[in-house]
Amino acid sequence: MSGSARAGAMRDVAVIGAGPVGLFTVFALGQAGLDALVVDALDAPGGQCAALYAEKPIYDIPGRPSVTAAALVADLVQQAAPYAPLYLLSRRAVGLRQDGEGFRIALSDGSEAAARAVVVAAGAGAFGPNRPPLPGLAAFEGESLFYAVDDPERFRGQRVVIAGGGDSAADWAVILAARAAEVTLVHRRPVFRAAPATLGEIERLQKAGRIRIAAPRTLAGLAGTGGRIAAVRLGDGAGGEEEVAADALLCFYGLSKDLSALAGFGIDAGASGIPVDPASMQTRRAGVFAVGDIADYPGKLKLILTGFAEAARAAHSALALLRPEAARHFEHSTSRGDPAARAVQGGDPAARAVQGGDPAARVHA
Amino acid sequence: MTRLIVTAGDGTRHEVEAADGLSLMEALRPLDIGIAGECEGSAACASCHVWVADAWIARLPEPEDAEADMLDCAFNTRAGSRLSCQLRVGPELEGLEVTVPHA
Numbered sequence: 193m194s195g196s197a198r199a200g201a202m203r204d205v206a207v208i209g210a211g212p213v214g215l216f217t218v219f220a221l222g223q224a225g226l227d228a229l230v231v232d233a234l235d236a237p238g239g240q241c242a243a244l245y246a247e248k249p250i251y252d253i254p255g256r257p258s259v260t261a262a263a264l265v266a267d268l269v270q271q272a273a274p275y276a277p278l279y280l281l282s283r284r285a286v287g288l289r290q291d292g293e294g295f296r297i298a299l300s301d302g303s304e305a306a307a308r309a310v311v312v313a314a315g316a317g318a319f320g321p322n323r324p325p326l327p328g329l330a331a332f333e334g335e336s337l338f339y340a341v342d343d344p345e346r347f348r349g350q351r352v353v354i355a356g357g358g359d360s361a362a363d364w365a366v367i368l369a370a371r372a373a374e375v376t377l378v379h380r381r382p383v384f385r386a387a388p389a390t391l392g393e394i395e396r397l398q399k400a401g402r403i404r405i406a407a408p409r410t411l412a413g414l415a416g417t418g419g420r421i422a423a424v425r426l427g428d429g430a431g432g433e434e435e436v437a438a439d440a441l442l443c444f445y446g447l448s449k450d451l452s453a454l455a456g457f458g459i460d461a462g463a464s465g466i467p468v469d470p471a472s473m474q475t476r477r478a479g480v481f482a483v484g485d486i487a488d489y490p491g492k493l494k495l496i497l498t499g500f501a502e503a504a505r506a507a508h509s510a511l512a513l514l515r516p517e518a519a520r521h522f523e524h525s526t527s528r529g530d531p532a533a534r535a536v537q538g539g540d541p542a543a544r545a546v547q548g549g550d551p552a553a554r555v556h557a
Numbered sequence: 558m559t560r561l562i563v564t565a566g567d568g569t570r571h572e573v574e575a576a577d578g579l580s581l582m583e584a585l586r587p588l589d590i591g592i593a594g595e596c597e598g599s600a601a602c603a604s605c606h607v608w609v610a611d612a613w614i615a616r617l618p619e620p621e622d623a624e625a626d627m628l629d630c631a632f633n634t635r636a637g638s639r640l641s642c643q644l645r646v647g648p649e650l651e652g653l654e655v656t657v658p659h660a
Contacts, residue, residue, distance in 0.1 A: 244601040316595050324632055357629025380634045385626045410634050429635040446630040449595060494597065
């Protein structure tokens with residue numbers, strides 16, 4: 193499957209957010225006999241677990257004395273796999289509208305997804321680049337200001353300012369030093385956190401005059417016209433400023449989370465989350481549920497394990513809504529049997545459909 | 558209880574009596590002056606960034622690596638930049654002065 197989502201790729205339930213709770217929601221829905229599509233802004237499932245602390249151990253998952261966030265995500269992807277979710281990755285859910293008996297979810301790539309019910313598992317929001325709070329920034333984005341490098345050759349012969357932290361800033365400084373006319377590395381402190389080999393390279397390139405390190409410095413402003421940066425202003429944190437003539441600025445300030453798109457979903461999404469009835473996990477909009485960190489009700493505990501329980505609750509609610517005729521038969525997973533075997537018997541062995549990324553490959557990497 | 562003096566991004570001054578044992582982030586968040594604490598204290602975001610007053614910089618425990626790395630990804634940093642989630646309220650913070658960076 194390739195290209196943008198077909199409007200009309202109807203599933204029983206659209207899960208918004210592929211973090212741990214979104215992934216377990218897919219499983220819980222599958223256990224209830226409902227199929228799902230999953231939308232996420234990142235290019236791989238896992239949400240905060242994958243994006244912010246993949247290698248950190250988590251100690252409060254029942255039955256898992258210690259598990260890294262990445263391993264937990266990989267297992268949740270595997271657990272959901274028998275139910276063949278349709279992953280719609282690298283795109284954000286930006287709109288929700290009623291369409292007959294179901295919903296259409298507008299996605300940031302211009303496509304739409306369709307489902308009869310929606311479970312919002314958006315955590316603290318959709319991830320995107322952490323954008324410096326500089327006036328006029330947007331005018332330069334995509335023209336001369338970037339948050340990722342798709343083609344290093346673009347910067348050949350240019351004066352490039354690289355700002356931010358972590359491995360990305362250091363790695364790209366080294367890579368671009370071989371192509372750019374000038375590389376200025378702007379950093380909060382003289383010390384860098386990067387692989388020892390990269391640090392050695394930076395020191396060598398600095399001595400050779402290929403990289404200039406501006407530290408401690410912070411971004412203070414941009415000058416330029418028509419989308420083209422002319423200069424980047426740097427602050428020294430004590431009121432002083434300097435200006436660096438530049439053709440391009442690369443910003444590596446990690447990820448920020450954005451909940452603003454949900455404001456238009458008609459579910460009272462606000463700073464404290466989305467209010468739900470904890471007996472059903474339904475929001476104020478019929479057919480739209482919320483689970484995990486974003487779901488708010490009195491006594492809420494923001495834990496992954498709470499989200500797992502909420503996922504099961506929401507799946508039962510969705511079943512009652514979508515299959516009102518179905519007998520309220522309850523079955524433990526031990527009686528239900530191996531999900532993988534059942535999925536194959538059911539004639540839907542479809543390898544997981546993925547658009548915009550490859551869940552398994554990324555999670556196991 | 559420990560007394561904290563907080564200046565918001567708009568210049569408003571607050572005096573807070575905070576329960577010992579809370580993180581500074583938890584003590585400041587209820588003021589609703591821009592301390593979000595999105596990652597709930599795991600030093601994985603910078604939404605609780607504060608500037609501690611110059612006189613306090615050396616009186617606080619040094620940032621650990623995770624905090625220092627995360628501060629590299631914060632904006633408007635200064636010498637006194639800290640993640641307030643990594644500081645624990647207690648008698649040694651009595652009279653601490655911090656400012657919440659604008660933006």
